Amino acid sequence: MMPRFDAILFDFDGVLIDSEPLHYACWVEVLAPLGVKLEWNYYRDHYLGVADREMIPRIAAQTDPPLDWTALWAQYPSKRNCLRKRLEHPPFLPELSRLLEDLRQNHKLAVVSTSVRVEVEPALEAGQIRSYFEAVVTGENTEKHKPAPDPYLLAARMVGARNPLVVEDSEPGIASGRAAGFEVLFIPNAARMPALVRQRVM
Numbered sequence: 001m002m003p004r005f006d007a008i009l010f011d012f013d014g015v016l017i018d019s020e021p022l023h024y025a026c027w028v029e030v031l032a033p034l035g036v037k038l039e040w041n042y043y044r045d046h047y048l049g050v051a052d053r054e055m056i057p058r059i060a061a062q063t064d065p066p067l068d069w070t071a072l073w074a075q076y077p078s079k080r081n082c083l084r085k086r087l088e089h090p091p092f093l094p095e096l097s098r099l100l101e102d103l104r105q106n107h108k109l110a111v112v113s114t115s116v117r118v119e120v121e122p123a124l125e126a127g128q129i130r131s132y133f134e135a136v137v138t139g140e141n142t143e144k145h146k147p148a149p150d151p152y153l154l155a156a157r158m159v160g161a162r163n164p165l166v167v168e169d170s171e172p173g174i175a176s177g178r179a180a181g182f183e184v185l186f187i188p189n190a191a192r193m194p195a196l197v198r199q200r201v202m
């Protein structure tokens with residue numbers, strides 16, 4: 001039987017791994033000394049799928065009184081350091097390896113993330129799932145980020161896909177996949193991803 005899709009293009013944070021609370025906790029930790037208060041609900045509703053570099057000026061502008069965003073951005077190395085430590089034991093779902101093993105029988109697999117490479121590759125390696133993916137597109141690989149179509153178009157080109165399924169949890173990510181002309185599967189939280197993907201592709 002012909003598979004419905006020739007590739008599955010996975011977003012990383014919130015899709016392959018329940019990492020958004022970790023990103024959030026690290027930003028809270030490094031920005032609190034500067035007087036920034038960041039509520040999880042607000043962060044979840046406005047900043048998922050947004051590159052750190054694009055998020056920080058928005059956070060600075062919304063602080064009362066507004067802060068100089070460059071002072072906040074100076075904390076970026078600390079945030080990355082914090083996240084690196086928390087991702088040493090990455091919280092991948094236990095059934096993820098089996099899902100990827102099943103999917104790769106009939107599909108090319110790729111990761112398409114706005115996060116920088118050092119926030120993605122080491123976690124894939126630590127979780128022993130890096131080898132399932134023929135391409136890992138990260139923030140550095142395209143000038144324009146989600147919601148622009150560029151990251152998904154690049155990944156599709158890299159794996160030679162013409163009819164891929166995009167798997168996404170954020171508004172910018174969904175918009176990016178649709179702008180690329182691909183079908184998009186929305187994931188409300190990473191724990192439900194394997195079942196939803198199996199339902200859609202098999």
Ligand SMILES: [Mg+2]
Nearest residue numbers: 011013014169
């Ligand atoms: Mg995401």
